[in-house]
Amino acid sequence: MGKIYIIDVTNRDGVQTARLGLSKLEKTIMNIYLNEMGVFQSEFGFPTTKHETYYLQANLELAEMGVLKPIHLGGWLRATVGDVKTAFKYVPGIKHLNISISTSDQMIQGKFLGRKTRDDIIQMMVEALEVARSLGAETVGVNAEDASRTGLDFLLKFAAAAKEHGAIRFRYCDTLGYDSPFSIYETIRAIAENVGMPIEIHCHGDLGMAVASSIAGAKGAIDGGQDAYINTTVNGIGERAGNADLVATVLAITKSKGFEGKYELGMPIDMSKSWEIAKFASYAFGVPIPINQPGVGANAFAHESGIHADGVLKDPQNYELYSYTELGRGETELVETGREICAGEYGGISGFSHVMGKMEVEFTSEEDAEKILELVRYANVTAQKPLVEKELLFIAEYPDIARKLLTLRPLDVP
Numbered sequence: 001m002g003k004i005y006i007i008d009v010t011n012r013d014g015v016q017t018a019r020l021g022l023s024k025l026e027k028t029i030m031n032i033y034l035n036e037m038g039v040f041q042s043e044f045g046f047p048t049t050k051h052e053t054y055y056l057q058a059n060l061e062l063a064e065m066g067v068l069k070p071i072h073l074g075g076w077l078r079a080t081v082g083d084v085k086t087a088f089k090y091v092p093g094i095k096h097l098n099i100s101i102s103t104s105d106q107m108i109q110g111k112f113l114g115r116k117t118r119d120d121i122i123q124m125m126v127e128a129l130e131v132a133r134s135l136g137a138e139t140v141g142v143n144a145e146d147a148s149r150t151g152l153d154f155l156l157k158f159a160a161a162a163k164e165h166g167a168i169r170f171r172y173c174d175t176l177g178y179d180s181p182f183s184i185y186e187t188i189r190a191i192a193e194n195v196g197m198p199i200e201i202h203c204h205g206d207l208g209m210a211v212a213s214s215i216a217g218a219k220g221a222i223d224g225g226q227d228a229y230i231n232t233t234v235n236g237i238g239e240r241a242g243n244a245d246l247v248a249t250v251l252a253i254t255k256s257k258g259f260e261g262k263y264e265l266g267m268p269i270d271m272s273k274s275w276e277i278a279k280f281a282s283y284a285f286g287v288p289i290p291i292n293q294p295g296v297g298a299n300a301f302a303h304e305s306g307i308h309a310d311g312v313l314k315d316p317q318n319y320e321l322y323s324y325t326e327l328g329r330g331e332t333e334l335v336e337t338g339r340e341i342c343a344g345e346y347g348g349i350s351g352f353s354h355v356m357g358k359m360e361v362e363f364t365s366e367e368d369a370e371k372i373l374e375l376v377r378y379a380n381v382t383a384q385k386p387l388v389e390k391e392l393l394f395i396a397e398y399p400d401i402a403r404k405l406l407t408l409r410p411l412d413v414p
Ligand SMILES: [Zn+2]
Pocket: 013, 175, 202, 204, 238, 239
Protein backbone atom coordinates (compact mmCIF):
# COMPACT_ATOMS: atom_id res chain seq x y z
CA MET A 1 0.00 0.00 0.00
CA GLY A 2 1.21 3.48 -0.80
CA LYS A 3 1.58 6.05 1.95
CA ILE A 4 0.87 9.76 2.32
CA TYR A 5 3.63 12.31 2.90
CA ILE A 6 3.40 16.05 3.54
CA ILE A 7 5.25 18.65 1.51
CA ASP A 8 4.58 22.02 3.08
CA VAL A 9 4.71 25.02 0.75
CA THR A 10 4.16 27.90 3.21
CA ASN A 11 7.59 29.31 2.40
CA ARG A 12 6.74 29.37 -1.31
CA ASP A 13 2.98 29.55 -2.01
CA GLY A 14 2.33 31.18 1.37
CA VAL A 15 4.81 34.00 0.94
CA GLN A 16 3.92 34.67 -2.71
CA THR A 17 0.39 35.50 -1.58
CA ALA A 18 -0.78 39.06 -2.21
CA ARG A 19 -0.29 41.39 0.79
CA LEU A 20 1.51 38.73 2.84
CA GLY A 21 5.11 37.81 3.45
CA LEU A 22 7.69 36.54 5.94
CA SER A 23 11.15 37.74 6.84
CA LYS A 24 14.02 35.36 6.08
CA LEU A 25 14.35 34.64 9.80
CA GLU A 26 10.62 33.87 10.03
CA LYS A 27 10.93 31.53 7.03
CA THR A 28 13.81 29.78 8.78
CA ILE A 29 11.84 29.38 12.02
CA MET A 30 9.00 27.96 9.92
CA ASN A 31 11.38 25.34 8.47
CA ILE A 32 12.51 24.46 12.01
CA TYR A 33 8.89 23.98 13.16
CA LEU A 34 8.06 21.87 10.10
CA ASN A 35 11.13 19.72 10.74
CA GLU A 36 10.17 19.30 14.39
CA MET A 37 6.69 18.15 13.33
CA GLY A 38 8.11 15.51 10.98
CA VAL A 39 7.01 17.05 7.68
CA PHE A 40 8.75 15.30 4.77
CA GLN A 41 9.72 18.39 2.78
CA SER A 42 9.53 22.15 3.03
CA GLU A 43 9.33 24.01 -0.25
CA PHE A 44 11.62 26.60 1.25
CA GLY A 45 11.79 29.26 -1.41
CA PHE A 46 12.77 30.59 -4.80
CA PRO A 47 16.36 29.83 -5.83
CA THR A 48 16.21 32.18 -8.82
CA THR A 49 15.25 35.20 -6.70
CA LYS A 50 18.30 37.17 -5.60
CA HIS A 51 17.08 38.26 -2.20
CA GLU A 52 16.44 34.59 -1.29
CA THR A 53 20.04 33.54 -2.00
CA TYR A 54 21.59 33.93 1.46
CA TYR A 55 18.48 32.63 3.18
CA LEU A 56 18.45 29.47 1.04
CA GLN A 57 22.19 28.93 1.51
CA ALA A 58 21.91 29.46 5.26
CA ASN A 59 19.09 26.94 5.54
CA LEU A 60 21.09 24.38 3.55
CA GLU A 61 23.90 24.97 6.06
CA LEU A 62 21.45 24.32 8.89
CA ALA A 63 20.59 21.05 7.14
CA GLU A 64 24.25 20.08 7.01
CA MET A 65 24.67 20.99 10.67
CA GLY A 66 21.80 18.62 11.48
CA VAL A 67 19.50 21.43 12.66
CA LEU A 68 17.15 20.96 9.71
CA LYS A 69 17.18 17.20 9.54
CA PRO A 70 15.60 14.93 8.29
CA ILE A 71 13.37 17.42 6.46
CA HIS A 72 14.07 17.90 2.74
CA LEU A 73 14.45 21.50 1.58
CA GLY A 74 13.06 21.95 -1.93
CA GLY A 75 13.34 24.98 -4.18
CA TRP A 76 10.63 26.01 -6.64
CA LEU A 77 11.31 27.40 -10.08
CA ARG A 78 9.96 27.57 -13.60
CA ALA A 79 10.80 24.65 -15.86
CA THR A 80 13.21 26.49 -18.12
CA VAL A 81 16.88 25.77 -18.71
CA GLY A 82 17.70 29.40 -17.90
CA ASP A 83 15.99 29.29 -14.51
CA VAL A 84 17.60 25.98 -13.59
CA LYS A 85 21.05 27.35 -14.42
CA THR A 86 20.36 30.51 -12.42
CA ALA A 87 19.20 28.44 -9.44
CA PHE A 88 22.47 26.49 -9.35
CA LYS A 89 24.48 29.68 -9.86
CA TYR A 90 22.88 31.39 -6.85
CA VAL A 91 22.43 28.30 -4.66
CA PRO A 92 24.98 25.68 -5.80
CA GLY A 93 24.25 23.33 -2.90
CA ILE A 94 20.54 22.96 -3.59
CA LYS A 95 19.51 19.29 -3.68
CA HIS A 96 15.77 19.15 -4.20
CA LEU A 97 13.76 21.02 -6.79
CA ASN A 98 10.27 21.30 -8.17
CA ILE A 99 10.15 22.69 -11.67
CA SER A 100 6.87 24.07 -12.94
CA ILE A 101 5.21 24.67 -16.27
CA SER A 102 1.60 25.26 -17.38
CA THR A 103 -0.12 22.33 -19.09
CA SER A 104 -3.71 23.46 -19.72
CA ASP A 105 -4.73 24.76 -23.13
CA GLN A 106 -6.11 27.82 -21.35
CA MET A 107 -2.68 28.69 -19.98
CA ILE A 108 -0.66 27.50 -22.97
CA GLN A 109 -2.78 29.80 -25.17
CA GLY A 110 -3.36 32.49 -22.57
CA LYS A 111 0.22 32.81 -21.32
CA PHE A 112 2.38 31.84 -24.29
CA LEU A 113 -0.05 33.53 -26.75
CA GLY A 114 0.24 30.93 -29.50
CA ARG A 115 4.03 30.71 -29.39
CA LYS A 116 4.08 27.24 -27.77
CA THR A 117 2.42 23.95 -28.62
CA ARG A 118 1.78 21.08 -26.24
CA ASP A 119 4.86 19.33 -27.61
CA ASP A 120 6.94 22.44 -26.88
CA ILE A 121 5.74 22.32 -23.27
CA ILE A 122 6.94 18.74 -22.87
CA GLN A 123 10.23 19.55 -24.56
CA MET A 124 10.88 22.59 -22.31
CA MET A 125 10.12 20.53 -19.21
CA VAL A 126 12.38 17.66 -20.31
CA GLU A 127 15.28 19.99 -21.11
CA ALA A 128 14.98 21.78 -17.77
CA LEU A 129 14.71 18.46 -15.95
CA GLU A 130 17.82 17.08 -17.62
CA VAL A 131 19.85 20.19 -16.88
CA ALA A 132 18.72 20.13 -13.23
CA ARG A 133 19.84 16.54 -12.87
CA SER A 134 23.14 17.16 -14.64
CA LEU A 135 23.87 20.13 -12.32
CA GLY A 136 23.47 17.94 -9.25
CA ALA A 137 19.82 17.91 -8.20
CA GLU A 138 19.20 14.75 -6.18
CA THR A 139 15.44 14.86 -6.63
CA VAL A 140 13.34 16.79 -9.11
CA GLY A 141 9.57 16.91 -9.01
CA VAL A 142 7.80 18.10 -12.13
CA ASN A 143 4.77 20.35 -11.70
CA ALA A 144 1.87 20.54 -14.13
CA GLU A 145 0.43 23.97 -13.45
CA ASP A 146 -3.36 24.11 -13.97
CA ALA A 147 -3.43 20.30 -14.24
CA SER A 148 -7.11 20.24 -13.23
CA ARG A 149 -8.01 22.12 -16.43
CA THR A 150 -5.71 19.93 -18.54
CA GLY A 151 -7.02 16.98 -20.57
CA LEU A 152 -6.14 13.58 -19.13
CA ASP A 153 -4.43 12.37 -22.32
CA PHE A 154 -1.96 15.22 -22.26
CA LEU A 155 -1.38 14.92 -18.52
CA LEU A 156 -0.50 11.24 -18.96
CA LYS A 157 1.90 12.06 -21.79
CA PHE A 158 3.49 14.90 -19.80
CA ALA A 159 3.88 12.82 -16.62
CA ALA A 160 5.27 9.85 -18.57
CA ALA A 161 7.90 12.11 -20.16
CA ALA A 162 8.83 13.46 -16.73
CA LYS A 163 9.21 9.96 -15.35
CA GLU A 164 11.21 8.77 -18.35
CA HIS A 165 13.70 11.62 -17.85
CA GLY A 166 14.20 11.01 -14.17
CA ALA A 167 11.61 13.06 -12.27
CA ILE A 168 10.99 11.54 -8.86
CA ARG A 169 7.41 12.84 -8.51
CA PHE A 170 4.68 14.37 -10.59
CA ARG A 171 2.93 17.37 -9.02
CA TYR A 172 -0.71 17.71 -9.99
CA CYS A 173 -1.61 21.36 -9.43
CA ASP A 174 -5.24 22.24 -8.96
CA THR A 175 -4.05 25.79 -9.43
CA LEU A 176 -7.49 27.41 -9.48
CA GLY A 177 -9.17 25.12 -6.96
CA TYR A 178 -11.39 23.77 -9.75
CA ASP A 179 -11.39 20.09 -8.73
CA SER A 180 -13.88 18.40 -6.46
CA PRO A 181 -12.93 15.35 -4.38
CA PHE A 182 -14.77 13.20 -6.95
CA SER A 183 -12.99 14.53 -10.04
CA ILE A 184 -9.52 14.62 -8.50
CA TYR A 185 -9.84 11.06 -7.23
CA GLU A 186 -10.53 9.76 -10.74
CA THR A 187 -7.79 11.80 -12.40
CA ILE A 188 -5.05 11.05 -9.88
CA ARG A 189 -5.93 7.39 -9.83
CA ALA A 190 -5.70 7.26 -13.64
CA ILE A 191 -2.28 8.95 -13.59
CA ALA A 192 -1.01 6.62 -10.87
CA GLU A 193 -2.21 3.53 -12.71
CA ASN A 194 -1.06 4.59 -16.16
CA VAL A 195 2.21 6.36 -15.43
CA GLY A 196 3.30 4.58 -12.26
CA MET A 197 5.05 7.32 -10.30
CA PRO A 198 4.46 9.00 -6.92
CA ILE A 199 2.07 11.95 -7.17
CA GLU A 200 2.05 15.29 -5.39
CA ILE A 201 -1.34 16.87 -4.90
CA HIS A 202 -1.48 20.66 -4.79
CA CYS A 203 -4.95 22.08 -4.15
CA HIS A 204 -6.38 25.55 -3.64
CA GLY A 205 -9.47 26.65 -1.78
CA ASP A 206 -11.37 28.73 -4.35
CA LEU A 207 -14.39 26.43 -3.97
CA GLY A 208 -13.71 25.60 -0.32
CA MET A 209 -12.48 22.09 -1.08
CA ALA A 210 -8.68 22.23 -0.76
CA VAL A 211 -8.38 19.76 2.12
CA ALA A 212 -11.15 17.48 0.83
CA SER A 213 -9.69 17.38 -2.67
CA SER A 214 -6.19 16.78 -1.27
CA ILE A 215 -7.15 13.68 0.68
CA ALA A 216 -9.36 12.41 -2.16
CA GLY A 217 -6.41 12.82 -4.52
CA ALA A 218 -4.16 10.97 -2.08
CA LYS A 219 -6.70 8.14 -1.95
CA GLY A 220 -6.64 8.05 -5.75
CA ALA A 221 -2.85 7.78 -5.82
CA ILE A 222 -2.82 4.97 -3.26
CA ASP A 223 -5.66 3.09 -4.95
CA GLY A 224 -3.65 3.43 -8.14
CA GLY A 225 -0.67 1.80 -6.43
CA GLN A 226 1.47 4.87 -5.67
CA ASP A 227 2.60 7.06 -2.79
CA ALA A 228 0.90 10.44 -2.40
CA TYR A 229 2.50 13.72 -1.33
CA ILE A 230 0.06 16.41 -0.22
CA ASN A 231 1.05 20.07 -0.46
CA THR A 232 -0.05 22.08 2.57
CA THR A 233 0.51 25.50 4.08
CA VAL A 234 0.33 26.56 7.72
CA ASN A 235 -3.10 28.07 8.45
CA GLY A 236 -3.94 27.49 4.78
CA ILE A 237 -2.22 30.75 3.80
CA GLY A 238 -1.70 30.81 0.04
CA GLU A 239 -2.70 32.41 -3.25
CA ARG A 240 -6.24 33.87 -3.20
CA ALA A 241 -8.47 31.62 -1.03
CA GLY A 242 -5.40 29.70 0.10
CA ASN A 243 -4.06 26.15 0.11
CA ALA A 244 -4.85 22.99 2.06
CA ASP A 245 -4.17 23.77 5.72
CA LEU A 246 -1.43 21.63 7.27
CA VAL A 247 -3.19 20.84 10.55
CA ALA A 248 -6.61 20.27 8.95
CA THR A 249 -5.08 18.00 6.29
CA VAL A 250 -3.26 15.81 8.81
CA LEU A 251 -6.40 15.67 10.96
CA ALA A 252 -8.38 14.63 7.88
CA ILE A 253 -5.89 11.87 7.06
CA THR A 254 -5.68 10.53 10.59
CA LYS A 255 -9.24 11.07 11.86
CA SER A 256 -11.70 10.92 8.97
CA LYS A 257 -14.08 8.05 8.43
CA GLY A 258 -12.64 5.22 6.36
CA PHE A 259 -9.02 6.42 6.21
CA GLU A 260 -7.55 4.73 9.26
CA GLY A 261 -5.64 1.57 8.50
CA LYS A 262 -5.93 2.12 4.73
CA TYR A 263 -4.66 5.55 3.77
CA GLU A 264 -1.96 6.46 6.23
CA LEU A 265 0.95 8.80 6.73
CA GLY A 266 4.34 7.43 5.68
CA MET A 267 6.05 9.51 8.37
CA PRO A 268 4.33 10.32 11.66
CA ILE A 269 3.48 13.99 12.18
CA ASP A 270 3.87 15.36 15.71
CA MET A 271 0.52 17.09 16.05
CA SER A 272 1.36 18.36 19.53
CA LYS A 273 3.19 21.20 17.74
CA SER A 274 0.03 22.29 15.88
CA TRP A 275 -0.97 25.05 18.25
CA GLU A 276 2.54 26.49 18.37
CA ILE A 277 3.16 26.52 14.61
CA ALA A 278 -0.31 27.92 13.87
CA LYS A 279 0.20 30.74 16.40
CA PHE A 280 3.66 31.50 15.03
CA ALA A 281 2.40 31.64 11.43
CA SER A 282 -0.48 33.87 12.48
CA TYR A 283 1.89 36.27 14.24
CA ALA A 284 4.54 36.23 11.52
CA PHE A 285 2.06 36.76 8.65
CA GLY A 286 -0.02 39.17 10.72
CA VAL A 287 -3.16 37.17 9.92
CA PRO A 288 -5.46 36.06 12.78
CA ILE A 289 -6.47 32.41 12.97
CA PRO A 290 -10.18 32.19 12.05
CA ILE A 291 -12.33 31.45 15.11
CA ASN A 292 -13.68 28.29 13.46
CA GLN A 293 -10.35 26.98 12.10
CA PRO A 294 -10.14 23.16 12.51
CA GLY A 295 -8.10 22.21 15.57
CA VAL A 296 -6.49 25.57 16.27
CA GLY A 297 -9.37 28.07 16.05
CA ALA A 298 -10.56 29.71 19.27
CA ASN A 299 -13.88 27.87 18.97
CA ALA A 300 -12.48 24.46 17.96
CA PHE A 301 -13.09 23.13 21.49
CA ALA A 302 -15.56 25.69 22.83
CA HIS A 303 -19.07 24.62 23.88
CA GLU A 304 -21.92 26.84 25.00
CA SER A 305 -25.35 25.47 24.21
CA GLY A 306 -26.92 23.47 27.02
CA ILE A 307 -27.07 20.12 25.28
CA HIS A 308 -23.51 20.32 23.95
CA ALA A 309 -21.96 21.61 27.17
CA ASP A 310 -23.73 18.97 29.24
CA GLY A 311 -22.75 16.24 26.77
CA VAL A 312 -19.08 17.19 26.53
CA LEU A 313 -18.77 17.45 30.31
CA LYS A 314 -20.17 13.94 30.71
CA ASP A 315 -17.86 12.54 28.02
CA PRO A 316 -15.76 14.75 25.69
CA GLN A 317 -16.20 12.21 22.89
CA ASN A 318 -19.89 13.09 22.77
CA TYR A 319 -19.05 16.35 20.98
CA GLU A 320 -15.33 16.29 20.18
CA LEU A 321 -13.79 14.16 17.45
CA TYR A 322 -10.29 14.56 18.91
CA SER A 323 -8.78 16.14 21.99
CA TYR A 324 -7.22 19.59 22.28
CA THR A 325 -4.30 18.00 24.13
CA GLU A 326 -3.30 16.14 20.93
CA LEU A 327 -2.75 19.53 19.25
CA GLY A 328 -0.65 20.99 22.03
CA ARG A 329 -3.46 23.10 23.45
CA GLY A 330 -4.59 23.40 27.02
CA GLU A 331 -1.80 25.26 28.75
CA THR A 332 -2.67 28.60 30.23
CA GLU A 333 -0.94 31.44 28.41
CA LEU A 334 0.52 34.26 30.44
CA VAL A 335 0.13 37.72 29.01
CA GLU A 336 2.22 40.51 30.51
CA THR A 337 -0.10 43.24 31.73
CA GLY A 338 2.50 45.38 33.47
CA ARG A 339 5.87 46.75 32.41
CA GLU A 340 7.34 45.20 29.30
CA ILE A 341 10.79 45.55 27.76
CA CYS A 342 10.95 44.67 24.04
CA ALA A 343 14.02 44.00 21.90
CA GLY A 344 13.65 46.28 18.89
CA GLU A 345 15.61 47.81 16.05
CA TYR A 346 16.72 50.77 18.18
CA GLY A 347 17.17 48.77 21.38
CA GLY A 348 20.17 49.01 23.71
CA ILE A 349 22.24 46.53 25.67
CA SER A 350 20.46 46.99 29.00
CA GLY A 351 16.96 46.21 27.71
CA PHE A 352 18.30 43.42 25.52
CA SER A 353 20.14 41.75 28.41
CA HIS A 354 16.94 41.94 30.44
CA VAL A 355 14.90 40.25 27.67
CA MET A 356 17.49 37.51 27.14
CA GLY A 357 17.96 37.04 30.87
CA LYS A 358 14.24 36.28 31.21
CA MET A 359 14.84 33.39 28.78
CA GLU A 360 17.84 32.33 30.85
CA VAL A 361 20.34 33.14 28.11
CA GLU A 362 23.69 34.21 29.50
CA PHE A 363 26.45 35.77 27.46
CA THR A 364 30.11 35.05 28.02
CA SER A 365 31.05 38.70 27.66
CA GLU A 366 29.61 42.16 27.06
CA GLU A 367 31.18 42.02 23.59
CA ASP A 368 29.35 38.79 22.86
CA ALA A 369 26.04 40.30 23.99
CA GLU A 370 26.63 43.38 21.81
CA LYS A 371 27.25 41.14 18.80
CA ILE A 372 23.94 39.32 19.26
CA LEU A 373 22.09 42.57 19.98
CA GLU A 374 23.31 44.00 16.67
CA LEU A 375 21.84 40.99 14.83
CA VAL A 376 18.59 41.28 16.78
CA ARG A 377 18.34 44.94 15.71
CA TYR A 378 18.68 43.92 12.06
CA ALA A 379 16.16 41.12 12.50
CA ASN A 380 13.73 43.68 13.87
CA VAL A 381 14.28 45.91 10.87
CA THR A 382 13.17 43.07 8.57
CA ALA A 383 10.29 41.83 10.77
CA GLN A 384 8.93 45.24 11.93
CA LYS A 385 7.49 43.62 15.03
CA PRO A 386 8.97 42.24 18.24
CA LEU A 387 10.78 38.95 17.69
CA VAL A 388 9.34 35.86 19.35
CA GLU A 389 11.35 33.84 21.85
CA LYS A 390 12.21 31.15 19.29
CA GLU A 391 13.71 33.80 16.99
CA LEU A 392 15.79 35.41 19.75
CA LEU A 393 17.06 32.03 20.90
CA PHE A 394 17.91 31.10 17.31
CA ILE A 395 20.00 34.24 16.82
CA ALA A 396 21.81 33.67 20.12
CA GLU A 397 22.56 30.06 19.23
CA TYR A 398 23.45 30.47 15.54
CA PRO A 399 24.76 34.03 15.11
CA ASP A 400 26.74 33.22 11.96
CA ILE A 401 23.70 31.71 10.28
CA ALA A 402 21.57 34.65 11.46
CA ARG A 403 24.08 37.06 9.92
CA LYS A 404 23.63 35.32 6.59
CA LEU A 405 19.83 35.34 6.87
CA LEU A 406 19.89 39.06 7.46
CA THR A 407 22.08 39.73 4.44
CA LEU A 408 20.18 41.01 1.40
CA ARG A 409 22.94 43.07 -0.30
CA PRO A 410 20.90 45.06 -2.82
CA LEU A 411 24.02 47.06 -3.78
CA ASP A 412 25.30 43.91 -5.48
CA VAL A 413 22.33 43.84 -7.82
CA PRO A 414 23.40 45.16 -11.20
ZN1 LIG B 1 -0.39 27.03 -5.47
